[in-house]
Amino acid sequence: MRAGIVALQGDVDLHEKALKRYKSDIEVVRVKTEEDLNGVDILIFPGGESPTMSRLMDRFNLREPLRKKITEDKVPTLATCAGIVLLSNLKEDDGRVKPFGILDVVLVRNGFGRQRESFESEVTVKFEDKEQVVTGVFIRAPRIEKVGDKAESIAFLGEEVVGVLQDNILALTFHPELSDDTEVIYEKLFSLIG
Amino acid sequence: MLTGTHRVKVGFAEMLKGGVIMDVTTPEQAKIAEEAGAVAVMALERVPADIRKEGGVARMADPEIILKIMDAVTIPVMAKVRIGHFAEAQILEELGVDFIDESEVLTPADEEFHINKFDFKVPFVCGARDLGEALRRIGEGAALIRTKGEAGTGNVVEAVRHMRKIQSQIKKIVMLREDELMTEAKNLGAPFELVKYVHENGKLPVPNFAAGGIATPADAALMMQLGAESVFVGSGIFKSSDPDRMAKAIVEAVAYYDNPKVLAKISRGLGKAMEGLDVAKMKEDELLQTRGW
Numbered sequence: 001m002r003a004g005i006v007a008l009q010g011d012v013d014l015h016e017k018a019l020k021r022y023k024s025d026i027e028v029v030r031v032k033t034e035e036d037l038n039g040v041d042i043l044i045f046p047g048g049e050s051p052t053m054s055r056l057m058d059r060f061n062l063r064e065p066l067r068k069k070i071t072e073d074k075v076p077t078l079a080t081c082a083g084i085v086l087l088s089n090l091k092e093d094d095g096r097v098k099p100f101g102i103l104d105v106v107l108v109r110n111g112f113g114r115q116r117e118s119f120e121s122e123v124t125v126k127f128e129d130k131e132q133v134v135t136g137v138f139i140r141a142p143r144i145e146k147v148g149d150k151a152e153s154i155a156f157l158g159e160e161v162v163g164v165l166q167d168n169i170l171a172l173t174f175h176p177e178l179s180d181d182t183e184v185i186y187e188k189l190f191s192l193i194g
Numbered sequence: 195m196l197t198g199t200h201r202v203k204v205g206f207a208e209m210l211k212g213g214v215i216m217d218v219t220t221p222e223q224a225k226i227a228e229e230a231g232a233v234a235v236m237a238l239e240r241v242p243a244d245i246r247k248e249g250g251v252a253r254m255a256d257p258e259i260i261l262k263i264m265d266a267v268t269i270p271v272m273a274k275v276r277i278g279h280f281a282e283a284q285i286l287e288e289l290g291v292d293f294i295d296e297s298e299v300l301t302p303a304d305e306e307f308h309i310n311k312f313d314f315k316v317p318f319v320c321g322a323r324d325l326g327e328a329l330r331r332i333g334e335g336a337a338l339i340r341t342k343g344e345a346g347t348g349n350v351v352e353a354v355r356h357m358r359k360i361q362s363q364i365k366k367i368v369m370l371r372e373d374e375l376m377t378e379a380k381n382l383g384a385p386f387e388l389v390k391y392v393h394e395n396g397k398l399p400v401p402n403f404a405a406g407g408i409a410t411p412a413d414a415a416l417m418m419q420l421g422a423e424s425v426f427v428g429s430g431i432f433k434s435s436d437p438d439r440m441a442k443a444i445v446e447a448v449a450y451y452d453n454p455k456v457l458a459k460i461s462r463g464l465g466k467a468m469e470g471l472d473v474a475k476m477k478e479d480e481l482l483q484t485r486g487w
Contacts, residue, residue, distance in 0.1 A: 008449050009233060011208040032450060047209045049233040049269055056231060056449055060456075081209070096228065096268055109268060115292035116315050118202045121195045139206050140270065140292070178205045 001193070004031040004040035006066070008056040010048020010082060011177065018177040019044070022186040034065040041193055043075050045083025047139065047175055050109065051096040053082060058098070067100060074168045076192035078185075084171040085109055085142050103166055104148030107173075111143020123174060124156045125163070125184050135179035136162060142173050168192055198315030203337035206293070206317055207401045210234060210270075210338075210424055214414070214445050215403075217241050217428040219259070221266035227431070230441035234270040234293065236426070237263040242299050242346030242482070243429035243468065252300040254282040257289055264290065272319070277486060278304025280313070287316045293338070295319045296331075298485035299345045299428075306487060311335030321405065323356045323483055325363035325392070326382035332400055333385040339398060341422070342483040343406015346429050348470035350413045352483060353406045357420045360402065367392045406483070409434070409467045411447030411460055418451035433468035440464055 003019050005012050007030035016028045019042075029036050031043075043066075057063045069075045070087075079087050085097060088105040097109070112118070123136030136157060144161050147153050155163025155172060163172040170189055176182035196202070213233030218224040224235045239255040240248065254275050264271045270292035275282035277296055282303075286294050296309055298321050308331065311318040317337035322328035328339045341360065343353030363382070367389060370378055379389040391399050404422035408414055409430035417425055427444055434440040443460045450456035478484070 007212065009212040009231075011205075011211060013211065014208055032453070048211070049209070049213065051228060051269060052213060052231040052233050052445065056446070059446065060450075094268065114290045115206055115270060115317065116287065116290055117197060118206060119195045119197045120199055120202055137201055137205055139202060139209055175205060178201060178208075 001025070001041050001190075002027045002029060002039055003042040003044060004029045004037055005044040005046060006031050006053070006062075006083075008032065008060075008062070009052045010046040011175070012046050014177040015044050015046050018182075018186065021180070022183055023190065031062075033060070034062065037065055037069055040069070040075060042189065043069055043077040045077065045079040045086055046177075047081035047083065050082040050085040053086060054097045054099075067102070070100075070102060070169065074194075076189055077169045078189050079169065079171040080175050080177065081139065081141055081173060084173055087169065087171055091145050103164065103169060103171055104150035105144055105164055105171070106146040107142045108145055109142050110140050112138055112141050115140055120179075121157060123162060126154055126156070127165075127184070127188055130184060132184045134176070134182045134184065136174035137178040138162075138174045144173060200337075203317035204400050207319075207338040210403075211401055212448060213424045214441075214448050215272065215424065215426045216431050216441060217426075218263060218432070221262045223432055223437070224263045224266045224271075226438055227441055228267040228269050230438065231445035232269060232441065233424070234272055235263065235267060236272045236274065236295065236428075237291075238274065241429040241432060243348070243433050244346075245299060246346040246480075254279070254286065254300070257285065260286070260289055260291060274300055275309070276300040277302040278307050278309060280309045283309055283314060287314055291316060293317055293319055296336075297321065298342060298482050302485050308334050308487070319403075321483075321486060322360065323486075324359050324382075325367075326384045327486060328360060328398060328402070329382065329384035329388040329392070332388055332398065337400055338403065339400060340403040340405040340426055342486070343404070343408070344473050345406045345482050347407050347473055348409040348430060348433070348468040349473050350407045350409065350416065352473055353404050353408060353417060354420065356406075356483075357404055357417060357422060361421045364392055364396060364398070368396045408444075409470065411443045411457060411464075414444050414447045415451040415457050418448055424448065430468050435465035440467070
């Protein structure tokens with residue numbers, strides 16, 4: 001199994017570590033060019049700064065190849081924090097990030113506040129067949145304002161939705177790669193491989 | 195709901211990897227940095243090159259400037275405090291600054307002790323010239339280390355020296371037998387538990403960035419290839435002849451640091467890089483890197 005982590009900027013190392021923790025024989029490719037996408041079975045959009053990633057994606061012609069991988073080839077995709085920002089729609093277009101708008105979700109960037117307000121808390125993950133409490137680490141995290149019909153809410157901070165599943169995309173506002181009790185999320189990701 | 199935990203602090207440092215943190219002194223510069231793709235800005239009253247030139251006591255920036263910069267951009271905003279000046283740090287935390295740099299670039303407030311960084315919810319970055327210094331700062335609660343280099347010189351030689359030093363010291367500790375670690379900790383002046391962590395993991399317990407003298411895309415790529423996980427660029431951007439282009443090129447160089455084809459393309463026609471200083475010709479008391487204990 002080959003995973004491609006979009007490596008323009010962000011916490012690529014921890015995603016690689018988490019993937020290997022839950023699947024020791026996985027091959028990890030750091031995606032910086034279109035060629036790096038060849039043969040990937042899984043795609044990861046890490047956390048980091050979405051304006052940086054958005055700009056580099058356009059500058060180095062990665063936007064369309066990535067869109068094709070997700071929407072046409074239907075490659076199972078995990079997006080965290082800045083990753084979910086890139087795949088969703090923003091409530092206000094501030095001109096800094098050009099999101100793909102693939103996910104039927106409306107977001108506010110840094111919706112919980114600045115770093116001082118970053119936190120960890122219990123998050124309940126609910127899939128059809130399984131429900132589990134995991135540690136959610138939220139770092140200057142985006143906040144989900146609205147979940148449309150196409151997306152299914154699968155992770156909850158109290159009543160608030162902090163993760164969705166839409167077709168081949170699993171997207172979270174927190175960082176499963178920062179805690180070690182999030183295997184349920186990776187199991188789901190691997191199960192999306194057809 | 196827990197805030198200010200070790201995981202939340204170091205996790206944030208992880209998010210800044212593969213990026214460029216740029217020194218800015220005005221909201222306009224901050225916008226140029228954000229537009230260019232910086233992962234954060236460092237809000238300052240004067241860039242290190244000017245601090246060096248003008249002399250006098252360099253202090254934390256006016257909160258007014260910091261707040262204006264925080265308003266201007268959506269990326270994280272960092273700011274510097276003097277070594278040991280925990281009251282300046284309390285003020286920055288109150289302002290909501292995202293990262294505090296306890297920095298040798300400002301005039302130290304304490305020539306014996308650093309800030310106890312565990313007292314704060316906001317994470318700290320500190321400079322280091324060698325592994326002992328890095329581990330002492332981490333022992334005090336730093337969530338991120340940067341090599342000191344020699345700020346405000348536009349000369350990468352000291353950043354290279356410090357990064358190579360730390361990397362080779364890490365390699366040495368990995369090779370040691372377990373019964374040799376305590377003496378190594380004593381020699382380094384570093385906490386034993388952290389020396390043990392380095393022995394077992396082959397890396398620092400927090401990310402390690404480069405700073406101090408980076409002035410071109412090639413400098414940034416060099417530091418990344420030597421093991422830096424991101425770069426701080428101080429005077430190098432806004433003391434160059436075309437800050438906008440230089441900023442973009444350095445961001446791109448960090449992302450594609452191991453791809454000479456891309457580096458060759460983005461390094462072309464950037465105008466004049468900042469004027470540099472020969473560190474070897476500087477007097478001992480002109481060096482900023484020797485501040486920190």
